[in-house]
Amino acid sequence: MLKGSAGIGAVALAGCLGGGGDQVDMTVGSSSSGSSTYGNSQAIQRVVSQESDSINFITQDAGGDPQSIRLYADGELNSYSAGNYILNQALQETGPFEAPDNVSDYPQHGFGHLSLNLYWMALEDSDIETTDDLPGRDIYALPAGWGLRAMTEEMYGNAGLWEELEEGVVNFETTEAASALEEGRVEAFVVYTSNFTQLPSWATEIDSRVDVRAIEMTDDFVTAAEDFGGAGYQEVDEIGGWEQDVQGGDFPKHTWTETYPYLFSPDIPADAVYELMEICHNNYQSMQDANPTILDWSDPENFTFALTHTDEIPIHPGAADWYEENDVWDDSWTRGDE
Template sequence: MTRMSYNRRRFMAAAGVAGLAGLAGCIGGGNGDSSVESDTTDWSFGITREGTIGYIKASGWAQLFENADTDITLTLNTTGGSEEAYRLCAAGENHITRGTSAMGMASYNEESRPGAQFGGDNTIPTVPQQVMAIADIRPFWVTMDDSIQSIDDLAGKTVHNGAAGSRFVGAIPFDSVGLYEDIELTQGDWSDVPFALEEGRVDAAYTYVMASGTSLPGWAEQLNSMDSLRVLEFSDDQLSTIEEDPYLNVTEVPVNEAFGFETNIDTVQSPTAPYQWYVHPDLSNDLVKEFCEISFSNVDEIQEVHDALGLFNEEYAVEGLTQSPVHPGAVEWYQENDLWNEDLIEG
């Protein structure tokens, strides 16, 4: 019988980002004082809560390593969101975690963007290092208000931005096009999004698909019964601005396939954010290289976990890496397999 271990600890659920930053300063490594032992094989895997696509993906990886010929085990540790999980990895509380490329770049450059606050008092002493890009998140915005025809019409409106720990993906596109200060972004449980729209508590809301998939997250399935829902578009000028933003890409979402009813448009251009697996930099090169070897030897199995991972393979894993450090163990694996890009940053 196959066993998978889950640690459902909620670490400092009431703590704010600044509190976690302070914690990272007390526990974090990078100067030989980390709580992470380089040769540890029992990896705490910081991930978002159960029911999220991120949790499903991490569960697939944990199952893979449970069955693989390796001493590495992945124990899922749910947190309040991607940024909290990333900061806990920096603090040595998690060995591996999920995060957007923005978290890596912003923390490495000690700068701040909405939902990726790593400048000033929020800097962290240890920057988690990239291992591989695994998927991207492709957000889009929906409304039931006929007076709202485009993203521009959201100025002065209230928009549901999902859970607090996932603020980046819903906030940074508005920051990129200069609308961030003009929109009231409210945070709340993902499951509240359909009700908030239906009851008129918000004017619009953000939802998403992952990678090339068309599966809505579980909490968004109720949107399928709301056939008066309309999908909003960015203007061509706004999309050009987004394409110039180092934190975002622009990709197409076939919204007509995501919903069970005929949508007002067939496809929408999405301000897309790549997601990576990050590890604590003190993990040994040999173990991180082994993590890569097992992952890339089982691409077909990983792709079957969820359509969010449908694009995952060795090339995708490298092409999605961005301008923050890549763990040397991963670099070694990519170099040996002729995949390394010299424009990337070796940790």
């Protein structure tokens, strides 16, 4: 079900930029409430409402990236944030988008706003020390409708590891995660930070209520992440973002990574997307006050990192104008039609 500050179907443009006080509605699918994508979108919405008389940025809880992509194709959204893994599944007609559930209508690239870095943790008093201890245990691998969950399933499935893990997977929304750990309904879980340093709100609740620690990823699990082309991989010295000590020991912390762009309908005027990017560029600190996950957009390069499917999806004309004027346009990209 689509939830948020505007009802289903509230996606038509309220008018053209400029005269008469007309506004352009950007109804932006942003995964589930409590997710990092949703938090970013709310922070942008708050500042845009203060800085612009011509843009109405509307954050919608679409329930996950696949749902955002479908709702756009069905005309229920005119913008969304989606992880590049799920976007690639839609383009390749795999996973939840296999025929006859494929979609053919996509928006155009805007700008990148988020990198999520995933890793394994367990309850502090659990005897789970490494990922080899996970089979047969009750674990949480993020909500079943999320792109991050699908990415994790495929990554471990390709390596022959998911089948044993799946037997113990317990499904619930992130809002229930702290309670499930506190009550012992799950012992281990997948969590993520934004840009390696910020927790989503549901993990912040875990941090305040439950003692947890990182566990070591063993060779088979590390190889699964390294060999998986659908996500990035990185080894870090320590896990950031937590108030409690969650390092779990002196071992490398292995993460797999997903990046997120915003995409906008070609029906949204170029001036509106350009203005939105200008607001993000000039007011990112105010957005960070609302949500520290927001990137430092003072550097124009930081808008471009998540534009990874540009062969299939062009750059929105408004974003193209902004990139060209800020000297970060890539000649391999395609400018979209207005």
